[in-house]
Amino acid sequence: MLYLIGIGLSDPEDVTVRGLELIRSSARVFLDAYTSILSVGKDRLEEFYGRPVELADRDLVEQGDVILAAAQSADVSFLVVGDPLGATTHADLAMRARQRGVAYRVVHNASVLTAVASCGLQLYTFGETVSVPFWDAVSRPSSFLDKLLGNWERNLHTLCLLDIRVREPTMESLLRGRPEFEPPRFMSCSVAAEQLLALLAEASAAEDNADLLADSDAAELRNRLNRRKQLSPPERLLTVGLARLGSPDERIAACSLADIASRDLGPPLHSLVVPAPRLHPVEAEFLRQFADTEADAALVDASAAER
Numbered sequence: 453m454l455y456l457i458g459i460g461l462s463d464p465e466d467v468t469v470r471g472l473e474l475i476r477s478s479a480r481v482f483l484d485a486y487t488s489i490l491s492v493g494k495d496r497l498e499e500f501y502g503r504p505v506e507l508a509d510r511d512l513v514e515q516g517d518v519i520l521a522a523a524q525s526a527d528v529s530f531l532v533v534g535d536p537l538g539a540t541t542h543a544d545l546a547m548r549a550r551q552r553g554v555a556y557r558v559v560h561n562a563s564v565l566t567a568v569a570s571c572g573l574q575l576y577t578f579g580e581t582v583s584v585p586f587w588d589a590v591s592r593p594s595s596f597l598d599k600l601l602g603n604w605e606r607n608l609h610t611l612c613l614l615d616i617r618v619r620e621p622t623m624e625s626l627l628r629g630r631p632e633f634e635p636p637r638f639m640s641c642s643v644a645a646e647q648l649l650a651l652l653a654e655a656s657a658a659e660d661n662a663d664l665l666a667d668s669d670a671a672e673l674r675n676r677l678n679r680r681k682q683l684s685p686p687e688r689l690l691t692v693g694l695a696r697l698g699s700p701d702e703r704i705a706a707c708s709l710a711d712i713a714s715r716d717l718g719p720p721l722h723s724l725v726v727p728a729p730r731l732h733p734v735e736a737e738f739l740r741q742f743a744d745t746e747a748d749a750a751l752v753d754a755s756a757a758e759r
């Protein structure tokens with residue numbers, strides 16, 4: 453039997469009683485170290501569970517063979533930070549278990565997908581969740597912005613999950629054929645905001661060049677830019693930064709996109725929310741407690757006033 457067990461967002465003690473009993477009675481215990489992390493290390497988990505915990509990196513999680521082979525002949529717990537079905541990766545593991553005839557059960561727990569409501573925005577009025585990937589010298593993915601705009605146009609909030617890179621092999625080590633790994637990286641709200649600001653700035657620069665294009669291309673470009681312009685200027689675009697949700701040192705900040713780019717919300721993990729353009733008055737009232745300055749509070753009030 454394969455048990456997919458959510459271990460919550462913060463402390464070892466966040467595991468459910470049922471989850472803990474299953475972990476303690478399993479022959480092997482794996483911890484997904486690829487899609488999310490707990491700020492406490494593996495040692496504290498092992499101490500609390502009274503069981504050795506094997507770290508599952510990206511290959512082990514995505515291929516799933518080692519885990520599924522073990523679960524074919526014994527009880528295996530696969531631990532996921534948050535809820536086990538809060539990331540598509542684990543739904544995939546469950547489907548592959550089924551295909552191989554390995555029975556599985558899910559033990560749910562708190563997830564960032566629900567904890568985001570701590571900022572006061574209603575879960576019912578969130579649209580599609582997006583993932584913001586790190587940019588590098590060769591790739592600057594931006595498809596998340598179009599999804600965000602789709603939500604915005606329907607007056608829905610957008611939860612942006614921010615990239616995590618663990619055990620990424622360095623380019624030199626790949627060339628040598630002997631992998632060595634980069635230090636882990638976790639995207640902060642300020643880096644996500646900088647990438648978003650860069651895309652919005654590119655949109656206004658591109659607008660100046662639209663006249664140089666053939667009519668049909670220019671019309672398409674103008675349409676795309678006009679959509680993006682809804683999010684400008686960045687000094688008036690309300691955002692919410694959320695750091696370490698569910699932890700005693702959780703931090704939530706409601707301020708403009710321009711401001712969040714220079715705010716330090718502390719250690720990972722971070723998520724960023726772009727609220728819908730028009731907030732429900734109750735959402736605005738709840739959210740206002742996370743406005744650090746009068747200017748931030750005025751921005752929240754303006755979103756409610758525009759209903």
Ligand SMILES: C[S@@+](CC[C@H](N)C(=O)[O-])C[C@H]1O[C@@H](n2cnc3c(N)ncnc32)[C@H](O)[C@@H]1O
Pocket residue numbers: 461487488532533534535536537538539562563564565612613614615616694695696697698721722723
């Ligand atoms: C793939 S999702 C993890 C989903 C997880 N299984 C769950 O249910 O919460 C990973 C991303 O969620 C966000 N995240 C996870 N835990 C968080 C937390 N405690 N506070 C803020 N953001 C968090 C971060 O953006 C992180 O990169």
